[in-house]
Each structure stands twice: as C-alpha cells, then as structure tokens.
Amino acid sequence: MLKVDGIDVYYGNIHALKGVSLEVLEGEIVTLIGANGAGKSTLLKTLSGLLKPKQGVIQYENQSIVGKQAQTIVKAGISHVPEGRRVFSNMTVEENLELGAFVRKDKEVQKDIQKVYELFPRLFERKGQLSGTLSGGEQQMLAMGRAIMARPKLLLLDEPSMGLAPIMVKTIFSIIEEINETNGTTILLVEQNAHMALSIAKRGYVLETGKVVLTGSAKDLQESDEIRMAYLGG
Amino acid sequence: MKLACQLLPYEEIFSIAFSLAVTLYLKLFGLFEEEWGFMDWIQQLVNGISLGSIYALIALGYTMVYGIIKLINFAHGEVFMIGAFVGFYAIAGWGLGFFPALIIAMAVCAGMGMLIERVAYRRLRGSTRIAALITAIGISLFIQYLFIYFRGAQPEAYPEVISNQTYNILGAQISSQSLMILGTSIVLMIVLQFIVHKTKIGKAMRAVSHDMDAARLMGINVNTTISATFAIGSSLAGAAGVFFGVYYTKIEPLMGVIPGLKAFVAAVLGGIGIIPGAMVGGLVLGVVETVVSGLGYSLWRDAAAFVILILILLFKPSGIFGKNAREKV
Numbered sequence: 001m002l003k004v005d006g007i008d009v010y011y012g013n014i015h016a017l018k019g020v021s022l023e024v025l026e027g028e029i030v031t032l033i034g035a036n037g038a039g040k041s042t043l044l045k046t047l048s049g050l051l052k053p054k055q056g057v058i059q060y061e062n063q064s065i066v067g068k069q070a071q072t073i074v075k076a077g078i079s080h081v082p083e084g085r086r087v088f089s090n091m092t093v094e095e096n097l098e099l100g101a102f103v104r105k106d107k108e109v110q111k112d113i114q115k116v117y118e119l120f121p122r123l124f125e126r127k128g129q130l131s132g133t134l135s136g137g138e139q140q141m142l143a144m145g146r147a148i149m150a151r152p153k154l155l156l157l158d159e160p161s162m163g164l165a166p167i168m169v170k171t172i173f174s175i176i177e178e179i180n181e182t183n184g185t186t187i188l189l190v191e192q193n194a195h196m197a198l199s200i201a202k203r204g205y206v207l208e209t210g211k212v213v214l215t216g217s218a219k220d221l222q223e224s225d226e227i228r229m230a231y232l233g234g
Numbered sequence: 235m236k237l238a239c240q241l242l243p244y245e246e247i248f249s250i251a252f253s254l255a256v257t258l259y260l261k262l263f264g265l266f267e268e269e270w271g272f273m274d275w276i277q278q279l280v281n282g283i284s285l286g287s288i289y290a291l292i293a294l295g296y297t298m299v300y301g302i303i304k305l306i307n308f309a310h311g312e313v314f315m316i317g318a319f320v321g322f323y324a325i326a327g328w329g330l331g332f333f334p335a336l337i338i339a340m341a342v343c344a345g346m347g348m349l350i351e352r353v354a355y356r357r358l359r360g361s362t363r364i365a366a367l368i369t370a371i372g373i374s375l376f377i378q379y380l381f382i383y384f385r386g387a388q389p390e391a392y393p394e395v396i397s398n399q400t401y402n403i404l405g406a407q408i409s410s411q412s413l414m415i416l417g418t419s420i421v422l423m424i425v426l427q428f429i430v431h432k433t434k435i436g437k438a439m440r441a442v443s444h445d446m447d448a449a450r451l452m453g454i455n456v457n458t459t460i461s462a463t464f465a466i467g468s469s470l471a472g473a474a475g476v477f478f479g480v481y482y483t484k485i486e487p488l489m490g491v492i493p494g495l496k497a498f499v500a501a502v503l504g505g506i507g508i509i510p511g512a513m514v515g516g517l518v519l520g521v522v523e524t525v526v527s528g529l530g531y532s533l534w535r536d537a538a539a540f541v542i543l544i545l546i547l548l549f550k551p552s553g554i555f556g557k558n559a560r561e562k563v
Contacts, residue, residue, distance in 0.1 A: 050447055074453030086448035088441050099441055102434070103453035150453065 001026045007056030016042040018210040031189045031197040034207035040190040044156045048080035049073040079152035085143040089132025100149030116145040137168035154186045161193045194231035273405035278528045284412040286520020287419035291474035292497030293512035295467030301443040301507035308370040311494020312377035313468045317343045317475025318485045332395040340469035347468025389486035392479035415477045499543040505553025
C-alpha cells in the first residue's frame with residue numbers, strides 16, 4: 001500500500017531523515033518507534049505532504065506522492081493525526097469533526113459524525129463544547145475522530161499516547177485496534193511508548209537519528225535484546 | 235513590560251490624563267446642561283455610529299488578514315481608495331445607482347485584494363514578518379502613485395446618489411445617508427458573520443488562522459483560503475470606500491491613508507485578529523471622533539484616534555476583546 005524508498009528530508013540545514021525505507025501493507029498496523037529527535041514525526045509529515053523529501057521515492061497505491069500537495073494526499077486517502085493533537089481549540093467538537101470531512105463532497109458526513117460519536121461516546125457528550133476546553137485524552141479522541149472523518153485508507157498516528165494517563169493510553173490503543181479491525185484502516189503508528197505500540201502492531205521499525213536501524217515483526221522486536229535495553233526498560 | 239514601567243513617567247501621564255479628563259468632563263457636562271440636549275447626543279451617536287461603521291468595514295479587512303497570515307496589510311487603505319473611485323466612476327460615468335455601484339466596487343476590490351496577495355505576499359509567506367510588512371508599505375505607496383500617474387491627483391466630487399433628506403426622529407436630526415450607510419454596513423457585517431461561521435470557506439478560514447499545518451492536514455487548500463480572506467476583506471474595504479464618498483462627498487487618490495490608519499487603530503482597539511473586535515473598535519472610534527468634533531475640537535478629531543492607539547498599546551495591547559475571546563480569522 002505504502003512504500004517508502006530511500007528518502008532524504010532536511011529541516012533547513014538539519015538532515016533529519018537519511019535514506020529511510022519502509023513498507024506498510026494493506027490492513028496492517030505498523031509501528032515506528034524511536035527516541036525524541038529520531039525523525040519519526042518528520043517521516044509522517046513527509047508522508048502527508050507537509051515536508052518535501054530531497055531524494056527518494058514514496059509510493060502510495062502504486063503512485064508516487066512525492067511533491068504532491070497535502071490536500072491531494074488527504075483526498076487520496078491518507079489522514080494524519082499530528083503530534084500534540086492540534087485540534088482547532090477555538091471551534092466546537094462538532095465543527096472539528098466537520099472540518100475533518102473537508103475534502104468530502106458526499107452526503108454521508110452527518111452519518112459519519114454519528115459513527116465517530118459511537119466510537120468515542122465522550123465526544124458526543126461534549127459535542128457543543130469548544131475543543132480547547134477538553135482534556136488531553138478527549139482532544140486525542142477528537143484528533144483521531146477528525147482524521148477518520150476523511151474516510152482514510154491509511155491513518156498516520158503521531159504519538160497518540162503523549163501526555164496521557166495510563167488508563168487513557170489503554171483506551172486510545174484499544175480504539176486504534178478497533179478502527180483497524182472494523183474499518184479495515186491501515187495504520188502507521190509512531191510511538192515512544194514502544195511497549196504499547198508493539199503490543200498492538202504487526203510489524204515495527206526502529207528509527208535512530210534519521211535511519212532505520214532495526215525492523216521485524218512486533219514479536220521479534222519485543223524479544224530483541226537491543227529493544228529491551230533501549231526502549232522497554234530492560 | 236518591566237522596562238517600559240521604568241522608562242515611562244507614569245505620574246506625569248496620569249496628571250496630564252487627569253487634567254484632560256476634568257476639562258473634558260466640564261466641557262461635556264456644560265454642553266449636556268446647556269447647549270446639547272438629549273436628542274443632540276442621540277444625533278451625534280447616530281452620526282458617530284455611521285462613520286464608525288465605515289471604519290469598522292475597513293478594520294475587518296485588516297483584522298481578517300492579520301488573523302490568517304499575521305500581516306498588517308498596509309495596502310488595505312489603497313483598496314478602500316480604489317473602491318471609492320470605482321464607485322464614483324460607476325455612478326458618475328455609467329449612471330448606476332447606489333447599490334449596483336456598491337456591488338461593482340466590492341467585486342473590483344475583491345479581485346484587487348487577491349491580486350495583491352498573489353503578487354506581493356504569497357512568495358513572502360515563509361519569510362520574516364518585517365519583510366512582509368515593508369512590502370505592504372511599498373505596495374501601498376506603489377498603488378497610490380501609480381493611480382496618480384495614470385489618473386492625476388485632482389479630487390472628485392462624489393455625486394449625490396442617496397437623496398439627502400433629513401429625518402426628524404423625536405427631535406434628533408438624522409440624515410438619510412447616515413441611515414443608509416449604517417443599514418448597509420450592518421447587513422454586510424451579518425453576511426460576513428454568516429460566511430465565517432456557517433460556510434465551508436469560512437470554516438476553512440478559521441482553521442487556517444488557528445493552525446495552518448493542521449488545516450493542511452484536513453485537506454484545506456491554504457492558498458485558496460488566504461485568497462478568499464483577502465477577497466472578502468478587500469470587498470468590505472471597497473464598500474467602505476463608496477460609503478466614504480457618499481458621506482464626505484470628496485474623494486482623492488491619497489484618501490486611503492488616514493482612514494486606513496484609523497481603521498488599523500480600530501482593529502488594534504478591538505483586538506487585532508478578532509472579527510467582533512474590529513466591528514466594536516470601528517464603532518467606538520467613530521463615536522469618539524464625532525463627539526470630539528461635535529464639542530468644537532474638530533481639529534483634534536484625527537489626533538483622537540492616535541491617542542486611543544497609544545493608550546491601548548500602553549494599557550491593553552491585546553485590545554478590548556483580546557486574550558479571552560480567541561476567535562480569530
């Protein structure tokens with residue numbers, strides 16, 4: 001479904017991604033783990049068209065999306081839930097969800113909003129509230145709900161667990177699994193919480209200072225000594 | 235702010251402000267008792283509000299553009315001037331009525347706003363704010379003198395498109411022009427509120443102004459949205475230009491400078507980037523000006539706006555609606 005081959009991305013003068021390659025197959029949950037500054041968010045931003053790679057190939061459904069505008073990529077079916085949620089805090093929950101469906105022209109937007117409310121009953125309770133007044137976990141739910149309003153085939157999630165209480169992290173991860181199972185949405189999950197991420201993913205990639213240093217099935221990665229030392233706390 | 239506190243001679247400022255306040259109070263009180271009756275106040279208020287609604291319309295363009303790309307578009311006053319002239323030519327040249335001329339002026343200004351954004355500001359989007367600001371000043375001067383070069387600097391007398399009747403409403407003398415300007419401005423502001431809150435492009439504008447990258451991730455075309463913002467803001471300035479011509483009956487190529495600056499003051503007064511703030515700021519400024527000149531200080535009416543600017547920057551830089559109401563476009 002998605003094939004990234006040898007991309008180089010720069011942030012000004014900083015060489016953030018150095019020849020990164022990875023692949024995501026349809027229906028999978030793939031996780032990308034790594035420390036702060038490893039380049040995980042940069043990779044997602046490049047996939048969603050916010051950043052342009054200097055070199056390399058990105059193929060989505062057998063078509064190159066390098067250099068395409070963000071709105072074209074959203075229309076093609078890739079939605080990105082950014083790091084730090086980035087909800088439109090001056091708008092209500094419902095308005096945020098409507099904006100998620102910005103690229104759609106069909107008549108089923110209202111129906112999909114109801115579906116999001118079924119998935120996240122908390123959002124239904126707060127639908128008229130300004131999203132800036134929500135708790136961190138609720139904002140994460142909203143950011144995810146907003147992204148799936150575009151009916152994506154591939155969902156990019158950037159650190160959904162960041163800053164959330166452990167119980168909320170569990171809820172969010174079980175919903176990620178649910179989205180993957182019921183809608184058949186493919187998911188590329190970026191996480192620092194390697195333990196949680198590997199527990200729901202099928203495969204994983206480990207990114208270190210802009211390079212993929214390790215890849216394998218989630219199970220292999222969980223058992224690998226390097227990962228245990230570096231990310232899973234011995 | 236700490237530095238400012240040390241540098242500012244607060245005691246002096248307060249004593250000057252206090253004596254000003256006392257004089258003003260005595261003057262106001264005297265007038266209220268003797269010369270100005272209640273109805274005179276109502277009359278001044280209506281005049282002030284209708285002048286203020288012109289400022290408000292211009293200020294909306296400033297505030298919307300600032301809200302979305304953080305740029306004070308100093309060429310906005312020139313869009314206002316062009317609007318006044320387009321309206322003039324439509325009325326005097328083609329013999330059109332007030333409303334058709336208004337619509338043509340708004341349409342031309344919308345196009346002009348988009349053109350300015352496309353040519354001058356888009357390529358500076360990633361650069362420093364000061365670079366964009368200097369460009370805006372350059373564009374402002376460029377339009378003024380290009381217009382003078384091709385047309386000449388002579389002023390024009392605005393034709394009387396709205397018959398100048400005076401209504402006597404319970405003793406207050408109110409002109410039909412004031413009422414027409416006020417009514418049309420209110421309609422335009424309601425339409426604007428509708429666009430911003432209920433339409434897709436309005437929601438896109440709010441989203442882009444809040445978080446440009448997040449808006450991109452929603453599939454919003456940021457360039458189109460910014461263009462639309464310029465178009466809407468500029469069309470309001472065009473309408474204000476026509477109103478100004480009708481109200482003051484004289485237009486000239488440099489007419490955009492002072493109302494443009496005053497509208498900027500109005501936008502800052504209400505809280506720059508906040509739409510209801512621009513409306514309120516414009517109205518307050520109009521009323522203050524009318525009262526100041528009504529009291530016999532008509533030479534001071536331009537100064538009043540800048541005194542307000544200085545005071546607001548000193549005491550509440552975020553404006554009347556700042557901070558708490560974070561509704562930006």
